Amino acid sequence: MSVKHKMIRAMFGLMGLPTCEEVEQFAYDFLEEALDSSTMKAVGRHLRACKNCQRFIAAYRKTAALGKMFEKPQLDPEFKESLFEFLVQKAGGRV
Numbered sequence: 001m002s003v004k005h006k007m008i009r010a011m012f013g014l015m016g017l018p019t020c021e022e023v024e025q026f027a028y029d030f031l032e033e034a035l036d037s038s039t040m041k042a043v044g045r046h047l048r049a050c051k052n053c054q055r056f057i058a059a060y061r062k063t064a065a066l067g068k069m070f071e072k073p074q075l076d077p078e079f080k081e082s083l084f085e086f087l088v089q090k091a092g093g094r095v
Ligand SMILES: [Zn+2]
Pocket: 019, 020, 023, 046, 050, 051, 052, 053
């Protein structure tokens, strides 16, 4: 860890802002905006001052977006129902 980074960390401590480790832990909830507003603000302020975490959040956002893209789509129950009926009819009404 560089001296500059140590100074930044000390400054965050003085300002009552989360450390880089905490920002990493909050990353998911921060991107989902699931944190309480004071924590959202604190993480936001940390990000403005910290290049490392900006990069981390940007990379995290990309990964999270990819994760969502590959998530299995949920079949909605109505579709399942009509698919079931279709199959029953195909089978000649016998279940
Ligand atoms: Zn940081």
